Amino acid sequence: MSVSTNLHLSVIGTGYLGATHAVCMAELGFDVVGVDVDPVRIRRLAGGEVPFFEPGLEELLRKHLESHRLRFTTSVADAAATADVHFICVGTPALPGADAADVSYIDAAVTGLVRGGIRPGTLVVGKSTVPVGTAMRLAGRLDAEASDVELAWNPEFLREGSAVDDTLCPDRLVFGLHPDPVRAGMARSVLRRVYAPLIDAGTPVVAADYATAELVKVAANAFLATKISFINAMAEICAVTGADVIDLSAALSYDSRIGGRFLRAGLGFGGGCLPKDIRAFQARVDELGAGPALAFLAEVDAVNSRCRTRTVALTTQLLGGTVTGRRIAVLGAAFKPNSDDIRDSPALDVASALHRAGAAVTVYDPAAIPNCRVSHPQLTYAANAVHAATGADILLHLTEWSEFRELEPAALTPLVADTVIVDGRNTLDPAAWRAAGWAYYALGRPARPASRW
Structure with a gap:
């Protein structure tokens, strides 16, 4: 898997997790495009308005809209064509009438990237909280439907009210990687480039398999x-x-x-x-x-x-x-x-x-x-x-x-x-x-x- 020298990132889903992650990745110096199916939410974000209350986030949003590092769109095809790394940050609510998680939004995000023409040599990174086994299933799907696209799982640990600090100064980073060591090594190298400022500042990194990364978030909760x-x-x-x-x-x-x-x-x-x-x-x-x-x-x-x-x-x-x-x-x-x-x-x-x-x-x-x-x-x-x-x-x-x-x-x-x-x-x-x-x-x-x- 090869990537450009200057990584371009996309964030699929601009709810609480996605909007925060997109803004903070721009703060780390990346060019970022945020994608969502909700045109009202996209218009608000593109206009410099965070559609929820989170201290410090709106100021950073406006800063990076002005710097042109950050933009928003409803077009997954746009993101698929331009980004080297795609972060999936969609919700996993409970299924109606059940306790199990609804992963249909995760599947829809992957479908959108595949149909949008995701480029060979890119990395898809899941951040959403998912049932254990989801990442391996999605990796198999990408192997079957896309060419030379790798998957990693990088769970989020945001606390509402301190999400900006939790993203820019996390207490740890967890990388869930493919069981094949060569593929795992390529994905890990890209993630280390994405998070280089945080890792250089001393943030611990736990590199693990998919299942462990998925379990870390739910076990912590x-x-x-x-x-x-x-x-x-x-x-x-x-x-x-x-x-x-x-x-x-x-x-x-x-x-x-x-x-x-x-x-x-x-x-x-x-x-x-x-x-x-x-x-x-x-x-x-x-x-x-x-x-x-x-x-x-x-x-x-x-x-x-x-x-x-x-x-x-x-x-x-x-x-x-x-x-x-x-x-x-x-x-x-x-x-x-x-x-x-x-x-x-x-x-x-x-x-x-x-x-x-x-x-x-x-x-x-x-x-x-x-x-x-x-x-x-x-x-x-x-x-x-x-x-x-x-x-x-x-x-x-x-x-x-x-x-x-x-x-x-x-x-x-x-x-x-x-x-x-x-x-x-x-x-x-x-x-x-x-x-x-x-x-x-x-x-x-x-x-x-x-x-x-």
Whole structure:
């Protein structure tokens, strides 16, 4: 496989992953074309507008549109004719009515490249999260339908809210390569050229087979989900023993074998990746006949769901056993801070459940309200946290935006009907809220603080 001295890249799919990858590859100095079947999305990107919230991305997009390193098109044939390396960054959602991943968009991207006249000597690189076995199947397809085109798998590890840094300063690069050592060597050399600035900066590289590369992403997500659900399971135990899960977590975090990251109890995980990916992982392993190996993930998922129902139950209890007619202010709607993504949002799940139970729910989020208005028109939305809290019988903190940590509890006291707060993320300062006269509650924490040294 031969490539030009100055590599030209294409990115197939310009959703969250693809748009971020295209912009960041331009930042690394490559000429990049982004491709998508959605003409509206392409027009917005070509006009310098990122169609989702991601800190720092829009500035880089405009920078590289102006530098002419970056352009966007709906023509896969254009990309096939001009690029040396094609990154596939399309979605793999759950199949309708099932947990298994839908890889039809991956197949469609490969079909588009083949029919568009993909040039011999080019490299196709999958970045999407796929069921193990997908890469080998696609490599066989390219062998049959294209001439001298190689395939590699390079999974992404982006976190919404820090995707630019995660792309430009990753903690590792994983290259999934063909079992034939010669073909693997050619693909690896091209990937090393693409990522040369990152590798030269010290980013570790793991070169592996296709299956290992595919498993790295889903295994990482499964581990993180397990760690989050573990501490939330401990929060359930703390609730019935009177222990404090925050102190428990702090004590665990000093153990170097455990660490403190992803060990904060609260409302649990959500978003478009973690829940979907662990379920698809389970489904694929079931297909392979090794289902018992991941049986524990069903309980991980169940613990996560219980965080939401327990928050609704706590809120209902604090309001005297019913929420009918009560005014509830919800701070947060995105599934995590620094994002406008509301897919499988724990915050919106809780807000919607309380609305269905008869509460008057008002929601504020710094970035996600436009998306919420479309998907949850039944809820009321506020322009800021103060407006949301005004007249509320209870305040729920459900997405840990820094803006909410900076609220002055005393300033809200005269505005609310009752000074009760549920900290669904355990990131507020209980002492500050209690000092301002608020009754502070959180899952896995005693209603009253323990004495401190």
